[in-house]
Amino acid sequence: MLCLHEMFGKDPKSSVIHFGKCVEFSLMPIWKGTISSLRCKMKTQTKLVALCLAVVVSLSLGQSVLASQVSSSVTLSYLKVQLTYPQEVLPGDSLTVNVQATAKEYLRLVSLSVQIYYGDSGDLHLLTSATIAKDMYMSTRDRINKDIQITVPLDAPRTSLIALVSENVRSRYYDYSYYYYPYYYYPYFYNYSYPYYYAVYPSYTYASTTDDTVTALSYIKATTPEYVALQTEYQTLQQKLTQAQSDNQKLQQDLQAKQVTINQMNSAVSDLNQLLAAAQSNIQLLQMIAVVLTGIIVFLTAFLWREKTKHSTEATDKEKS
Secondary structure (H helix, E strand, O other), rough: OOOOOOOOOOOOOOOOOOOOOEEEEHHHHHHHHHHHHHHHHHHHHHHOOOOOOOOHHHHHHOOOOOOOEEEEEEEEEOEEEEEEEOOOOOOOOOEEEEEEEOOOOOOEEEEEEEEEEEEEOOOOEHHHEOOOOOOEOOOOOOHHHHHHHEEEEOOOOOOEEEEEEEEEEEEEEEEOEEEEOOOEOOOOOOOEEEOOOEEEEEOOEEEEEEEEEEEEEEEEOOOOOHHHHHHHHHHHHHHHHHHHHHHHHHHHHHHHHHHHHHHHHHHHHHHHHHHHHHHHHHHHHHHHHHHHHHHHHHHHHHHHHHHHHHHHHHHHHHHHH
């Protein structure tokens, strides 16, 4: 903002010549640039504190989300930066972060950089530091586009990636004064003259301005210690279940083998029972035959004895006669 300290005479009709009168203006932009540069270190510390807080928040928020491309925007003093990245990644994955910066006004960009971190137990680990652009002039709505390649460490915890976006702009501030040199001309319809003036512009000065901000990037879906413990317990139980299933299968095979043996033994017993029944039937038949034969033998013996006795009696009677 320019501050006018002294103007020419209040009376436009005054014939007093303000030759050499200089109207000075205060250089408020230079003061602003100086204040901004003085506050740079405090601002950077504040951003780092905010970065730590963002890491703590990301550690507490372990929500599973759909894997897709998302965007987030940050606004700096002279640039508006949009970052596009995957919504979630796994440890060991490689991802691409697209950075698109748009100038809000004419500027000379000294540098635009992006640093990407991840947090682990309260500590920040730098994954990559990329310079998006440096030493270039930009007009309003000019854009810069660049991709950053990142590989997530295999031992990364369950947290979010954090981006620190920093700009360094060299601003130009004019240091000038208006010098009024009277030159009178007389319009034909007025009875007095009007002064004509022009301005002389001396050289301008530069001031560097830095600004940075943080934003969260992709969420790392890493395993937690509780998940590892549960996974280990699950694997142990799975091994026990597999062993139990193997033992059960072996017992079932043994049972089937024993059942086959029992069935074979039952079949042998059935065959033996059939043989025994046949033998018993044969024995009964032989017993009946034996009884019949015994009866026949007894009958024949008795018959023969009788015949013998009869012949003996007849022979005795013949001898007696």
